[in-house]
Amino acid sequence: MVSALGMAAVLGGCGIGSGGSDGVTLRLVAADYGDSESTGSQRYWDELAESYESGHPDVDVEVTVYSWNDVDRKVREMVDAGDAPDLAQIGAYADYADEGLLYRADDLLSIPTQADFVPQLAAAGRVNGVQYGMPFAASTRVLFYNRTLFAEAGLSAPRSWADLAAAAEALKADGVAYPYALPLGPEEAQAETMQWMLSGGGGYTDATGTYSIDSPENTAAFTWLKENLVDKDLTGPVPPAKLNRADAFAAFAKGEVGMLNGHPSLMAMAEKQGVKYGMVPTPGADGPSGSTLGVTDWMTAFKKNGHAEEAGAFLDFVYDDENVLDFSRRYDLLPVTGSASETMAAAEEDQDLKPFLDELLTSELYPVGETSWAAVSAQIKKEIGKAVAPGADPGAVLRLLQTAASRADDAS
Template sequence: MVSALGLTGVLGGCGVGGGSSDVTLRLVAADYGDSAANSSEKYWADLVERYEAEHPDVKIDVSVHSWSDVDRKVREMVDAGDPPDLAQIGAYADYAAAGKLYKAGDLLSIPVQADFLSQLSTAGEVNSVQYGMPFASSTRVLFYNKELFAEAGITPPKTWEELAAGAEALKAEGVKYPYALPLGPEEAQAETMQWLLSGEGGYTDITGTYSIDSVQNVQTFTWLKDELVGKGLTGPVAPGKLDRAAAFAAFAAGDVGMLNGHPSLMGMAEKKGVKFGMVPTPGVDGESPSTLGVADWMMAFNQNGHRDQVGDFLDFVYSEENVLDFSREYNLLPVTNSASRAMAASDEDKDLKPFLDQLPASELYPVGNTSWAAVNAAVKKQIGKAVAPNGSPEGVLGGLQATATRAESAE
C-alpha cells in the first residue's frame, strides 16, 4: 500500500438537528494518497456528506492519518480506554482476540457480508468467525522495463531459470538492478512471501500451521542466494538493505530491469515515462500457481455500542458505487464481488486487469493469527541475512520458524 505523507485531519459531520437521539461515530482511517490533492480525507469527506444527508441523526467524524502513524494512533486510543467506533487500518486479529470487536455478521446486512470476496472474508476470521472486514486489496505481478528488455534481447520470464538468464543479459547491458530484490525492513514480508509462493511454499501449510523452514522454502532462498544475489544480479544495494519504496523509485528512474510490484507502481512509472510490461510471477517450472494478495481492514470496536448505526454506515461504505470509487481513486482492487465484476467489465479499469486476474488465486498473509505481528516483524528484520554472502537460508528460516512457534504458544 502507498504510505502517505503524514497528512492528518478531522472531517466534521454536517448532520442537522441536535437532540439527545443524535449519535456521533468516530472513524480513524489510513491515508492512501501520496499528496494533499488525493488524500483519503477527500474520499471520506464526500462519502460522509452523502451519508449524513440521508441520516440527519448520525454524525461521522473521520480522522485520517498516514500509514506510518495510523496503527499506532488506534493502539493508543484503545490503550487509553477510548477506542474509536471504527478503524480502517492494517491488522485486526489482536483486537478480535481480546474481545474488543463486533463480529461482522452482527453489523452488516446479509447481502453486504456475502458480497465480500471469499478469500478476503476468510482472511478476516479468527477461530472461523469474521471480525475483520476487508477494505482494500491488491496483488503483485512482475513488472519489467520494455526498453531494457529490448536492448538485452530478452522476453518476459515464466520460470526462475528464465528470470535468472534474463537478469544475466540485463547485467551484461549495464543495467543497475537487473532484478530488484527488496528484502529491507520496510516490506520484506511481501517480497519474501511472493518468492515462497512461487517456490510452492509459503509462511504456513494447508492446515494454517507455520512452516517457514519447510524444504520448499529453504530451496527457494538457497536458489535466490546462489543464482541471483551471489551472481551480482540484484544490484548495488544488498537486498537486506533495499526497501520496497527505493526499489520502486529505481524502477521509475529506469534503473531496474524487473521486480515484483503492485498497482501503485504503474502511476509512478508512467509519470517518469518508463515503458513497462506486467506478467504473472514466474515460478519454479512455469507461472507461479499463486501470488501474494494483500488486504487492509475495517473493524468496529464494541465498547461504545451504537451497533445499528455502525452497521448501517458500513452497509453504505460497502455499496458497489463507493467500493468502486475508492478502488479507482487509488489503483486498488475491490474487496467485493459486485465491484470486481463491474471493474472487470469496464474499459476504464483495463490497467488493473492483470492484478484483478491474479486475485482469485492470491494468498494472503496469515493475518487471522495474532502471532502474525511478531512473525512479520521478525521477517522484516532477519530475512535479508538469508541471502547475504555468508548467510544461511536454512539457519535464518529455522530461526524465523522458532520465533513463529514461540509466538503461537504465547497466544
C-alpha cells in the same frame, strides 16, 4: 499495508446513520492512501460522508485520517486509553478480536453486504470461523519489467525462475544497475519473502495454518535465489537486506531496474517518469507461479460505544458498489467485493488493473488471523535479508525464523 503516505485531518459534522437513532456520533479513524493533500483520503471520506448526510440526518460521523506510519499506533493508543473509536480502518484486526473488543461482521452488516466480500479476503478476516475483520482495500503482486531494457537486450517476459535468471544475466551484461531488484530491507521484506515462497510452492504456513517457514519448499526457494541471483551480482548495488521496497520502486521509475515484484501503485510511478513497463504473473520454479501475494487492509468496529446499528448502516453504505469502485479507482487498488470486481473486470477504464484483478482469486494473504503474525512479520523484516548474504546458509536463517514464529505462536 496496501499503501503508505498521507496527513492527519479531521472531518466533522457529517450526518450518517439509521432511522430511529437520535444524536449519535460515530467516530471513524482511517488510513491515508494519498501522497499529497490533494489526493489524501480526507477528500474521499469527506465526499462520502457528505453524500450520505442528506438522507441520514440522525447520526454524525467524525473521521480522523492518519498516515499509514501512524494510524495503527494511534488506534492502539486510543484503545489502551479506554477511548476506542467506533470504526477503524487499519492494517490488522486479530489482536483486537482476541481481546474481545470487536463486533462480529454479522452483528453489523446486512446479509447481502457481508456475502459480497471476495471469498479469500473474507476468509482472512476470520478468527475461529468468525469474521471480525472486514476487508477494505486490496492489492496483489505481479512481476513488472522494463520493456525498453528488455527490447534492447532481445528478451521476452520471463515465465520461470530459469527465465528470470537468464534475463537478469543479459540485463547485467547491458549495464542495467538492478537486473532484478530484491527488496528484503526492513520496510516490507515480508512481502518479497512471501512472493518467493509462494513461487516455489511454499508459504508462511502449511495447509493446517501452522507456521512452516523452514519448509523444504521455502528453503529451496531461498537457496535458488541466493545462488542464482544474489551470488551472481544480479540484484543491484544495494545489498538486498538494505534495499527497501520504496527505494526499489523509485529506482524502477527512474529506469534503473529490469524486473521486480510490484503492486498497482507502481504503474502510476512508472508512467509519471515515462518508463514503459510490462506485467506478467510472478515466475515460479517451473513456470508461472500458481499463487501470488494478496494484501488487504481492514475495517474494524469496536464494541466500546455500543453503536452497532449506526455503524452497520454506515458500513452498508461504505461497501455499496459505487463507493467501493470510487475508492479503488482513486488509489489504483482492487475492490474487496465480488460485484464491484465484476464491474471493474468488464470496464474499459480499469483495464490497467486487470492483471492484478486476475491474480486476486488465486492469491494468498498473510496469516493475519493469527495474533502472533505482527511479531512474526517484524522478525522476518529484521532477519530475512541475512538468508541471502555472502556466505549465509538460507536454511539456517529460515530455521531461526521458524523457531521465533513457533515461540510467538505459543505466547499468543
